[in-house]
Amino acid sequence: MVSIEQYGEFETSWCPGCGNFSIVKSLKKALTELDLAPHEVMVSAGIGQAAKTPHYMNCHMFNGLHGRSLPVAQGMKMANPEMTVICESGDGCSYGEGGNHFLAAIRRNLDITLLVHNNQIYGLTKGQASPTTVRGMVTKTQPDGAPSEGFNPITVAVAMKAGFVARAFSGEPDHLVETIKAAVNHKGFSLVDILQPCVSFNKVNTFAWYKERSYILEGHDTRDWCGAMEKADEFDEKIPLGIIYQNGRQPFSNVGQLATQSYNKDDLKAVLQSYR
């Protein structure tokens, strides 16, 4: 049996009260409850406050570039499908810098889990608008209000018929743990967009703001695409939490245990012979 202590406790560089504390704790708890030991988990992270997550837990870690955690995670899974591969990043990394990778990862459907710590603001660079910042929010670099519409990752993912689309909230840790477990168990690409207050730089979407609006979905048919689109679009007075949509799409299968693979020399020779 795996215990949560195996994942360790680390000193962090997050602000007191940051939603990230709850997320990393929930992730450790979810993996423990799935009986996955740290050496069975690979975490690929980008850059940002959220992307520091694997530094604060025991696991295999590749902390790469801003926006590029998804390609790295997919490369890992293709080279070692026996590992549980988790991609950790924020809204800027996953939906802005890495937006194209987000779309491609949904289409490709490798069996990995993307956890997006979505605080609707850039925290690491101290408070600029992110792709999910609501239109009109005033920041230091958007003094006249963020000019673009906020990106709703859930509607995009559902529209693309991603295999597993969920929203959670750092302020509902028990629900978050269950959601992460379901996402990891899903065979194929799974997205968990995790609402998370940024106590330092987002004075609009605060803990209270999320708490007031969010509610845990009950009796929602996650296989009904039209119903899922309706729920996905709900992000104003009410914000639904839970699995919004899921289906049984075939996961990407061109994968192999590449570290232990070697070619048969006769097969290689036959390849060369084909050029005679």
Add this chain to the structure above:
Amino acid sequence: MSDTSINIVIGGAAGQGLATVGTLMAKAMTRAGYHILVNQKYMSRVRGGHNTFTIRMGPDPVVSITDDIDILVALDAETLELHKDDLREDGLVIHGDDIDSAGFNALRIPFKDLASKPLFYNIVALGVLGGAACQDSAIFETLLSETFSKKGDAVVEANVDVIRKSFEWVKEQKVSFSCIASAKESNTDRLMLNGNEAIALGALAAGCNFLSFYPMSPSTSVADTLITKGRGLGLKYEQVEDEIAAMNMAIGASYAGAKSIVTTSGGGFALMVEGISLAGVSETPIVTIIVQRPGPATGMATRTEQGDLNLVLYAGHGEFPRAIFAPGNVEECFYLTHRAFDLAEEYQTPMFILSDQFLADSYADVEMFDLDTLPETTKPLLKTESEPYKRYELTEDGVSPRMIPGYSETLVRADSHEHDEMAAVTEDGANRVLQNSKRLSKESGLIQDVIGPDHYGEEKPDVLLMCWGTSLGACLEAADTYEGKSIAVLHFKQVYPLREEQFMDYLEAAGEVVAVEGNATGQFAKFVAQETGFRVGSYILRFDGRPLSPQYVLKGLNSII
């Protein structure tokens, strides 16, 4: 040495199948025991335009392409118009009914008489060409049988019938064209392949089992070949959303134990550059193939240039070690790619192969690659005895033991930030110096492993042609044919790092050193000056998108000497 070769140019519009005729002809001649070298020029379009497929063949090894034409197969009128000035005096023009060749030594093919439908016109052209080149139809018949065997007996018979008829027809014609000398050997174990195919095979021979790429001319056939030939072996591959994903995915796979390759051209590589820096700091092995075309930006998609040396030399922010190989021919494509994989794993840092469109599409006959004598490539660890495992352990040679995650309980942590031995982020100044110096100290090993330049000719020549990568053949032939002065050639197939003691004597002993490069600014010569202080006397540079030919180099030499 007298030239025993003939040069055949097949020209026409895209979509007319000239590459089919050319490839079959080149393959048949390889099987007949001739040495061949192909040069393909084509436009960035699927239909129309003017393309050529040139085969230089002879009983002796063919080191370079040439501009002079012995046989011109004109599939359209434009071909004759564009190339008539390059025809040798006794040169032969082979063409169809619709072209006026008055005044030329010409062979007009009655396509309609020799083939029942236009589908077979290519095969007619192949047969007439084979016949005019005084070859035997049997080799062609066997080749066609193999080529079309998957399409069934009826297709095979129809093609063989057409080729036979075409050969017979040529025999009845009065062709005044002197036959090429017979092949010296009938070595059936020779391969015919182009530079891009040889790169792919070299990678497979090194155990490459992961490819992520985004298609870009003229690199795409490296990926095509890897997939076609590698998938049955176990290669995993994915055509991804963009070059940034290609590089990062390959790095992720490499971290998890794959032998990763990425294939692209200059523009795509520009997008990968941040990832190269990531491979450098995270110490992840990665082999990148850059098949150059003229830039800047979109440039000329299907033409050739050696213009991206500077890009690859300096690609990636920050400082980290690398090695860059630049094959001069098809054979070197294979062996240098194999070596790049070995060094990537040994030094855990990015390795590059710098080729270009000319070599990419240049078929040549090569001796069967000997897999049994290839060195074993370096392997990472699957487990370690030393706990705690330090991914970035400080060592004397800068190489830390690289372990693959997932095969033991030991955690493997890698990071793009500056980090300590355990991969934890730190901004500590002393640690930064230690880790950065550790990574850079791998250069001292890489320097020891440098493949020095090949020197051809006298040690104290009047003129030394200094070249790199694909300009080798043109320089060798120009040096061989130049009369009156001694010309030697110094060819670099590894362009970074440089090890002065391997070549400075050659540079200093020559009367004059001339840099020959397929770019406008002499990038390599300037790099040599920067590294060694040695400045070349003059340059022969070509940057019109066409490959360097011996004639071009000779013309340059005549204006210098």
